[in-house]
Amino acid sequence: MNIVVCVKYVPDATADRHFESDDTVDRQGVDGLLSELDEYAVEQALQIKDQGDDVEVTVLTVGPEDATDAIRKSLQMGADKGVHVLDESIAGSDSIATSLVLAEAIKKLEYDLVACGMASTDGSMGVVPAMLAERLGVPGLTLGSEVELDGDTVRIRRDGDTATQTVEGTLPVVLSVTDQSGEARYPSFKGIMAAKKKPLETWSLSDLGVSAAQVGLSTAWSQVGATEARPPRTQGEVVTDEEGSGAARLTEFLASRKFI
């Protein structure tokens, strides 16, 4: 069984994230890492690998040179091999172009299961898994908070806005998992050493039969006109509760703002 996990290399959410002069995300000037939400997808793939025979987990990323770090971390966790689609013309691609590149790479890899995180921690659109299911023409089992593989059937628990659903589909499928699906493992020392010897391939767009005109900032399907830092909030009054004074001051404040 072949599992392809799509991962993204993102600017660290705890760092000072910002935009470049062309309104694209600065991916060089800020420390990057494997998107936390993709670790859950790697984990689910590894759990299937742990339980089954003959399961191979390939980690796929599209991104700048440093994005290799995201693959390496996944290999350290236990994935078997990595594929990095690296091509200058991809920079600035939106979700539509990114999903095209991913889908073509996935087709080339042969797959039974494609696993994704629920969203990236930078763009956080959360649409790429659905777009992949659409492009690949396979069942999209998205936003799974519990995943079960039963023969050829994948079953998920999906916590929707108004109901909790059980959804199933037959392999091959595209799966996306939430941060409720189970804590991701840390790389062990053995895992870190082993990762150094695992195969990591780099593909360009021409390897995938995608033309540069189909991707990148200049052909994006949507365009950012302006970015603006939100003015920092100014801290209001902070009081210390002494003998119940805190509650009284709090209600006074709420009443002064007409919340009571």
Place this chain on the structure above:
Amino acid sequence: MSEILVLVDHVDGAVTKPTTELLTIARRLGDPSAVFIGDLEDTAVEALKRFGAEKIYVVDDSDFRDFLVAPKAEVMAHLVEKASPAAVLISSGGEGKEIAGRLAIKTASGLITDAVEVQRYDDEAPVCTQSVFAGNYTVQARVTQGTPIITVKPNSATPEQVDGAGTQEQVEVTISEGAKTARIIASEPRKSSGRPDLTEAAIVVAGGRGTGGNFEPVEDFADALGAAVGASRAVVDSGWYPHSFQIGQTGKTVSPQLYVAAGISGAIQHRAGMQTSKTIVAINKDEEAPLFELVDFGVVGDLHKVLPAATEEVKKRKG
């Protein structure tokens, strides 16, 4: 004027508030046409008309209601082709964004998600405002190809009542077999807490690790204020409160008039879900809690003492 398609979000036929917000936004851009997938009842027709729907496309889903997302995207693609709308508006949420993503691929159109404001831009694609990087930046973006497909966050507009003609049109769509592959085999409706919906509430009271798992003070204070209850991720991960109440990057984003955070330190992932609240109040034992940097008013103290006392005080003032 061009049509603006609005995908109606409904719970067992009842039109949700975010849908009325979408209709209000649609009116700024053109003529709102509601797309209702399911069993349309008179109350829903009235609600859609009252918020300005000129047309209501009705699609019977008995053939595909047991399948996830993909069939609805096919319905929307069919209507985009039929009506050539100037834009498509869908409520942001797990399902809404997935429908939008698939629709963008199907119709070769640009997509903008999680808009917090949508403005008319002459007769071209509307300008959408998004709040990104945990709410630290605002971005203005427009779709440049195809039909603008825009998902809009709840609370992005105040619903306005304007009479719409609400002309109904039954639409027959044949859903492909390929769209009927992710089968919903069970569905358990979530129990209602009896409190306002988290994403729609004017006031939210949220509890964090500082509650120690005891949410009673948080719930009581919320009830006194008529507020919704929320929780931090630490609380949900500890199993103290259900995930559907989680506020933050991987939970709900809220932007109420008043946000009260009790025992929440305020990690970036949490701030991402509440930073755009109009007024922020925090109660925390730790005066170093980063959330205090954002507050309009803060109390350094034990929430288990401050909240019950404040609850009594609020009740007294309200009489």
